[in-house]
Amino acid sequence: xxxxxxxxxxxxxxxxRGPLREAGRRALLSPAAPTYVHSPARxxxxxxxxxxxxxxxxxxxxPPPLDWTGAGARMISSSVGISHTRYGSTNHTLNSxxxxxxxxxxxxxxxxxxxxxxxxxxxxxxxxxxxxxxRTFGSAAEPIQRNPAYSVLxxxxxxxxxxxxxxxxxxxxxxxxxxxxVDWMGKYKGASQLLLLPKSTNEVSKILAYxxxxxxxxxxxxxxxxxxxxxxxxxxxxxxxxxxxxxxxSFDNVNGILTCEAxxxxxxxxxxxxxxxxxxxLDLGAKGSCQIGGNIxxxxxxxxxxxxxxxxxNVLGLEVVLANGTVLDMLTTLRKxxxxxxxxxxxxxxxxxxxxxTKVAILTPAKLPSTNVAFLxxxxxxxxxxxxxxxxRSLGEIISAFEFMDRQCIDLAMTHLEGVHNPLPNLPYKxxxxxxxxxxxxxxxxxxxxxFLLRSMEDGLVTDGVIAQDISQxxxxxxxxxxxxxxSVKVGAVYKYDLSIPVEKLYDxxxxxxxxxxWQKYWVMATLVMGICI
Amino acid sequence: xxxxxxxxRVVDYAVKVRVKPDRTAVDTASAKMSMNPFCEIxxxxxxxxxxxxxxxxxxxxxxxxxxxxxxxxxxxxxGADRAVHVLHDPDPARPLLPLAVAxxxxxxxxxxxxGLFILGKQAIDDDCNQTGQMLAGLLNWPQGxxxxxxxxxxxxxxxxxxxxxxxxxxxxxxxxxxxxxTDLRLNQPRYATLPNIMKAKSKVIKKVTPxxxxxxxxxxxxxxxxxxxxxxxAGVILSxxxxxxxxxxxxxxxx
Numbered sequence: 186x187x188x189x190x191x192x193x194x195x196x197x198x199x200x201x202r203g204p205l206r207e208a209g210r211r212a213l214l215s216p217a218a219p220t221y222v223h224s225p226a227r228x229x230x231x232x233x234x235x236x237x238x239x240x241x242x243x244x245x246x247x248p249p250p251l252d253w254t255g256a257g258a259r260m261i262s263s264s265v266g267i268s269h270t271r272y273g274s275t276n277h278t279l280n281s282x283x284x285x286x287x288x289x290x291x292x293x294x295x296x297x298x299x300x301x302x303x304x305x306x307x308x309x310x311x312x313x314x315x316x317x318x319x320r321t322f323g324s325a326a327e328p329i330q331r332n333p334a335y336s337v338l339x340x341x342x343x344x345x346x347x348x349x350x351x352x353x354x355x356x357x358x359x360x361x362x363x364x365x366x367v368d369w370m371g372k373y374k375g376a377s378q379l380l381l382l383p384k385s386t387n388e389v390s391k392i393l394a395y396x397x398x399x400x401x402x403x404x405x406x407x408x409x410x411x412x413x414x415x416x417x418x419x420x421x422x423x424x425x426x427x428x429x430x431x432x433x434x435s436f437d438n439v440n441g442i443l444t445c446e447a448x449x450x451x452x453x454x455x456x457x458x459x460x461x462x463x464x465x466x467l468d469l470g471a472k473g474s475c476q477i478g479g480n481i482x483x484x485x486x487x488x489x490x491x492x493x494x495x496x497x498x499n500v501l502g503l504e505v506v507l508a509n510g511t512v513l514d515m516l517t518t519l520r521k522x523x524x525x526x527x528x529x530x531x532x533x534x535x536x537x538x539x540x541x542x543t544k545v546a547i548l549t550p551a552k553l554p555s556t557n558v559a560f561l562x563x564x565x566x567x568x569x570x571x572x573x574x575x576x577x578r579s580l581g582e583i584i585s586a587f588e589f590m591d592r593q594c595i596d597l598a599m600t601h602l603e604g605v606h607n608p609l610p611n612l613p614y615k616x617x618x619x620x621x622x623x624x625x626x627x628x629x630x631x632x633x634x635x636x637f638l639l640r641s642m643e644d645g646l647v648t649d650g651v652i653a654q655d656i657s658q659x660x661x662x663x664x665x666x667x668x669x670x671x672x673s674v675k676v677g678a679v680y681k682y683d684l685s686i687p688v689e690k691l692y693d694x695x696x697x698x699x700x701x702x703x704w705q706k707y708w709v710m711a712t713l714v715m716g717i718c719i
Numbered sequence: 720x721x722x723x724x725x726x727x728r729v730v731d732y733a734v735k736v737r738v739k740p741d742r743t744a745v746d747t748a749s750a751k752m753s754m755n756p757f758c759e760i761x762x763x764x765x766x767x768x769x770x771x772x773x774x775x776x777x778x779x780x781x782x783x784x785x786x787x788x789x790x791x792x793x794x795x796x797x798g799a800d801r802a803v804h805v806l807h808d809p810d811p812a813r814p815l816l817p818l819a820v821a822x823x824x825x826x827x828x829x830x831x832x833x834g835l836f837i838l839g840k841q842a843i844d845d846d847c848n849q850t851g852q853m854l855a856g857l858l859n860w861p862q863g864x865x866x867x868x869x870x871x872x873x874x875x876x877x878x879x880x881x882x883x884x885x886x887x888x889x890x891x892x893x894x895x896x897x898x899x900x901t902d903l904r905l906n907q908p909r910y911a912t913l914p915n916i917m918k919a920k921s922k923v924i925k926k927v928t929p930x931x932x933x934x935x936x937x938x939x940x941x942x943x944x945x946x947x948x949x950x951x952x953a954g955v956i957l958s959x960x961x962x963x964x965x966x967x968x969x970x971x972x973x974x
Contacts, residue, residue, distance in 0.1 A: 554749060554751070555751070556751075560910075561913075606907060608910050609912075627751070628789070635916060638913055639913065639916070639917055642913055642914075642917075647913070649912060649913060649914070650912065650913045651910035651911060651912050651913070652910075652911055652913070652916065653910070654753060654754065654759075654793045654796075654910075654911055655731050655732065655733075655751075655753035655754065655756075656731045656732065656733035656734065656751060656753070657732055657733055657756070658910060660733065
């Protein structure tokens, strides 16, 4: 299979840090660490694979595809290229213990471990590179060994934490810790014994400084609504849950800039800013429980991505606590600030691997009064793509969401969700699209949407559709879309992959998977926010 | 048989309304307006009766300003055949009361001569629950209010209505023509599909004024002031039973 689970941008960093550090250290300690993988001594076994030519042509070293940066389509397509060649020479490389080639930058032995992820990679010996790759790509499927370099929690640690956080802030109660150990889907279960609930940045800083000195592994946790196991411990990491830091610090209601702590629940923030006439730039199905710190750390996209863009554009400032307890105050509320390096972008999407986000300054767009939602059905995937293009042209500035679902998703939602009403019953269409427009003039927007949809119907892009006549009908449509994850959990175990793929190839993945899986037994379905893929 | 359905344009059910700063009325300028949910159920019931063959035509009617035409378009998009719009610009201090609306609808009923007049049981902005009953009284027609099930018998020209009353369900049989007001559990209104929206553009909306219908809609009541209900005070989290007892004794004075 060309695309593997490793493409998820949410590889568990706590898992990877261990082997990476270890491998890097080993490489440095071994006397004749072969830093060049392109050793001329072994030309026969050296397959000139696609990635290495890529690297040499670009002239600089490239870190292995750990996907932390979430570079999206470009990165993925090159990873696809890599996997093809790797599989093409699988037997060959397994025998020769060479899995992956990259050209390291020359003269690096003076770097210390932990100086940066990229340099660690460069220093791995050839054998280690093989192991690291396997662990990276198979992280979900294989049991991961606990790295003995991390210490085990002892009662002195607990009493120290109690002295910082008070008795209420340190939770060892089995039930509460058990809840924090399991992710939302119920798939990943850690073995942590300690849950910490700091209430201020100062406390977070002290916790991390102590854990750093004691070499205790830490996993930051927000709403624990992630679907890929990034928010729960792998082994016995200390869980630092930021849910207690839920104060809104300030709101500039002229410019719409909200400053709040990382533990604020997204829905509460939405309600607050909506009261002032603004909206949050992101909206997810998990908004009732997910926290803004987690959203930022995972660079969440969400339903409003097509209109308001990524969090990289909307986050104006961050306050972050680094792994050694240093507090990095980048909490500016300026729209444009070119002083110094724009480090906050490193933390947006880094999933807690570089630091714990404690405060956020986010730009909130103005709330527009008129919202219209339409639920449409299409016959084939090509029409959906054309519909997206047409929507962007005709609806232009008022389009605020474009969600694509296939038949299986709708069936699942109808069967397992309560209180939903199928907008297009009795129709055999295979693909469904939900379009939302948000604008300032109700009648103008509605006329525009209706005209666009009628035209699309005449052109044959849309086979049937409904337009919501009031807010309850609109929320029904959204409930179907947002409830697909929830409904899928009720059917059985779910394997969820977060992929960024060129739009034309999107549905090919689903069909490919279906041909390889007995799809009457397993539901293979795709629900996609097409805005992200553009 | 013709069915006449009365609909009303109200503030959308899901909107959190606020009172205007001068406390004369509710602030509807920025709120989304749509068809009253009970009126949607009424339109749906009329359409189902037409589809079952009990009726030949469904006519939607509304009383309101020019913007109420949107509500009629929704009714037409759901499937109504034509619509009548009684134009009336509302004055917030003297809103249109159920009696005036009932008089207007009576004039329409005399003009159109329907076999059944279906309304929603109440509007969600004033919650009066009076228009249907007053209309039946003015027309001297039988009424089946709070209907949760309607079965029309064409040959016998009767309607069997199951009503939701406090004690349970009451089943009554009405001779047509009759007035029925719909309750929540009667049906699930359909969505306006695109083909129907397209057809609705060519359907006729007749515009009339109350004067043309010879109805006097002068209101006897005047709205003096509108206030929000007092806000609920936040709860207090206590840390021990002693504190609870202390508060119950000294603050709430219930012990």
